Amino acid sequence: MNKLYKSLIFDKQVSLSVLETTELVNAAIKTHNLSGAAAVTLGNMLTAAAYMAGCLKSDRGAVSLTVKAEGDAGTVSVSGDKDLHIRGYIDVEKEGRLKGGYLTVIKDDGFSRPFVGATELISDDVSRNLMHYFDTSEQIPTAVSIGVKLAPDGKCEAAGGVVMQLLPDATEENTQAAENAMQPFGNAAEVIKNFGADGVIREYFPDVEKGGLYLYFPEYKCNCSREKLRAVAASLGKAELIKIAEEEGSVKIHCHYCNTDYVFTRDDVEKMF
Numbered sequence: 001m002n003k004l005y006k007s008l009i010f011d012k013q014v015s016l017s018v019l020e021t022t023e024l025v026n027a028a029i030k031t032h033n034l035s036g037a038a039a040v041t042l043g044n045m046l047t048a049a050a051y052m053a054g055c056l057k058s059d060r061g062a063v064s065l066t067v068k069a070e071g072d073a074g075t076v077s078v079s080g081d082k083d084l085h086i087r088g089y090i091d092v093e094k095e096g097r098l099k100g101g102y103l104t105v106i107k108d109d110g111f112s113r114p115f116v117g118a119t120e121l122i123s124d125d126v127s128r129n130l131m132h133y134f135d136t137s138e139q140i141p142t143a144v145s146i147g148v149k150l151a152p153d154g155k156c157e158a159a160g161g162v163v164m165q166l167l168p169d170a171t172e173e174n175t176q177a178a179e180n181a182m183q184p185f186g187n188a189a190e191v192i193k194n195f196g197a198d199g200v201i202r203e204y205f206p207d208v209e210k211g212g213l214y215l216y217f218p219e220y221k222c223n224c225s226r227e228k229l230r231a232v233a234a235s236l237g238k239a240e241l242i243k244i245a246e247e248e249g250s251v252k253i254h255c256h257y258c259n260t261d262y263v264f265t266r267d268d269v270e271k272m273f
């Protein structure tokens with residue numbers, strides 16, 4: 001089961017998140033038939049989305065992270081909502097690594113205008129790029145160590161990690177304590193493999209329950225529907241849709257996130273308008 005633990009530690013001046021996302025990554029591998037570096041890259045991005053979805057305040061909140069990389073990796077896009085329904089896709093040519101390009105984050109609290117932040121990719125490592133994003137775009141000192149470990153059969157053996165974020169009033173002493181507490185998580189996937197999220201809390205943060213410990217269950221789930229994709233189709237205009245339906249027999253609208261085709265017949269097109 002996927003897990004996200006959240007708590008405030010070190011005099012409630014540091015927010016701690018511990019993620020176990022092995023099943024989330026396996027769901028993505030299965031949905032998109034991924035292997036190798038593409039599975040690892042998307043798995044790390046999905047874990048990042050699960051973390052950021054866990055930080056949303058509004059019930060209608062949603063967050064998306066998109067990487068447009070130069071060269072091999074193409075596009076990676078992940079998103080999540082307040083219910084921790086997480087989804088994503090990777091569009092890769094070859095290796096599936098993140099080289100050059102930009103990370104764009106859109107946070108929507110469901111009320112006012114969404115927050116949009118963008119940073120340049122500084123590495124092919126998702127953790128480092130996320131830290132850079134928080135540092136430059138949100139100006140919140142954040143330590144991120146997330147990782148994905150694949151088994152020889154291509155399935156995800158372990159995924160997840162630890163994220164710590166300093167609250168604005170964090171003292172120097174507690175900042176140092178947080179830095180020290182991050183040290184064991186250099187290889188996050190290995191730690192999750194050995195301990196699981198439950199074990200990480202038990203072994204490394206035994207005092208945490210005093211400050212309140214919250215547990216959430218992220219899940220790979222696409223929020224698309226025939227209704228939504230009908231609206232996407234309709235935006236192409238009636239004449240164009242009828243042309244496609246006549247030339248190709250039907251109109252197919254593809255959802256990248258769950259790899260599903262929605263098929264609309266000529267009759268369906270007529271009813272749209």
Ligand SMILES: [Zn+2]
Pocket residue numbers: 222223224225255256257258259260
């Ligand atoms: Zn979908």
